[in-house]
Amino acid sequence: MGKSTTECRYSTFHAWLKQVYGERVQKICIDAGFTCPNRDGSKGTGGCLFCDDGGSAASRGLAALSIREQVVRQMSSAHKRYGANKFIAYFQAFTNTHADVDTLRRKYNEALCDDRLIGLSVGARADCVTPDVCALLRSYTRSYHVWLELGLESSNQATLDRMNRAEHVEDFAAACAMAHDAELDVVAHVIFGLPGDTHDDCMNAVDMLNRCRVEGVKIHNLYIDERAPIAEMWRRGEVRMLELDEYVRWVCDAIERLDPRILIHRLTGEAPGERLLAPQWVRDKSSVLSAAGRELEWRGARQGILFRG
Numbered sequence: 001m002g003k004s005t006t007e008c009r010y011s012t013f014h015a016w017l018k019q020v021y022g023e024r025v026q027k028i029c030i031d032a033g034f035t036c037p038n039r040d041g042s043k044g045t046g047g048c049l050f051c052d053d054g055g056s057a058a059s060r061g062l063a064a065l066s067i068r069e070q071v072v073r074q075m076s077s078a079h080k081r082y083g084a085n086k087f088i089a090y091f092q093a094f095t096n097t098h099a100d101v102d103t104l105r106r107k108y109n110e111a112l113c114d115d116r117l118i119g120l121s122v123g124a125r126a127d128c129v130t131p132d133v134c135a136l137l138r139s140y141t142r143s144y145h146v147w148l149e150l151g152l153e154s155s156n157q158a159t160l161d162r163m164n165r166a167e168h169v170e171d172f173a174a175a176c177a178m179a180h181d182a183e184l185d186v187v188a189h190v191i192f193g194l195p196g197d198t199h200d201d202c203m204n205a206v207d208m209l210n211r212c213r214v215e216g217v218k219i220h221n222l223y224i225d226e227r228a229p230i231a232e233m234w235r236r237g238e239v240r241m242l243e244l245d246e247y248v249r250w251v252c253d254a255i256e257r258l259d260p261r262i263l264i265h266r267l268t269g270e271a272p273g274e275r276l277l278a279p280q281w282v283r284d285k286s287s288v289l290s291a292a293g294r295e296l297e298w299r300g301a302r303q304g305i306l307f308r309g
């Protein structure tokens with residue numbers, strides 16, 4: 001099937017998309033001009049310490065374009081570059097449920113402007129998930145595959161507090177339950193290596209994802225973006241970064257205990273180009289994935305071998 005050994009040892013979203021749609025499906029990242037309750041004062045100010053001033057968006061400068069322009073341009077370039085013909089509209093920057101339902105509907109509809117779009121993915125804080133938001137997202141499931149992407153980041157409340165997250169671990173569990181009541185798929189985001197978090201804390205986060213029965217997970221290591229508040233702590237020597245081999249071991253430990261029905265959307269971070277201060281190894285995504293594949297092979301391990309459902 002052309003799958004790498006790595007992919008065979010865990011279930012990837014990429015492989016699932018290929019199986020379901022029979023071809024490459026490209027995510028289109030959108031900055032819809034939202035802000036975040038941890039920045040506008042409704043929950044807090046200053047944002048999470050690891051978040052840059054672009055709201056953790058992979059691409060910058062998108063917000064200057066209309067949502068439709070962002071979608072059309074990126075679909076065109078992904079078609080030229082990869083031959084992609086199917087796409088997912090991914091509302092990525094900041095908190096994409098942080099508005100009234102009419103505004104949300106208008107923005108989501110503007111993105112879904114082309115027949116080649118097969119999915120809608122919405123990134124949000126757990127405390128910005130309401131029954132009305134879930135009902136709106138559910139209305140799109142008649143025509144699209146819909147994912148709600150929620151940041152857990154850490155299941156250790158002390159770590160979240162230290163990172164100025166202004167959110168409770170229980171908010172994540174409640175949001176998952178609400179989304180599942182609306183029959184939405186949840187993709188959880190987790191960061192390994194946040195200051196104060198141990199290996200046990202990271203494994204506890206994985207166990208929580210299993211308990212919350214999420215459908216997908218994105219894991220990445222902590223990296224320092226020069227435009228995130230944590231950059232100052234790093235410059236003062238207050239943040240220990242995970243080494244590559246350490247991160248690979250932790251990720252493989254996580255894969256071993258992750259419920260085998262959870263799809264892995266990502267195991268590495270998206271390095272913010274010239275703004276990356278540390279660690280430098282995060283720039284080379286393929287070597288991280290290869291190292292994880294070798295480690296799993298050496299262990300004879302695969303996703304879920306330590307999962308006790």
Ligand code: SF4
Nearest residue numbers: 036047048051055094
């Ligand atoms: S990580 Fe999310 S919740 Fe935290 S400041 Fe950035 S956009 Fe807001």
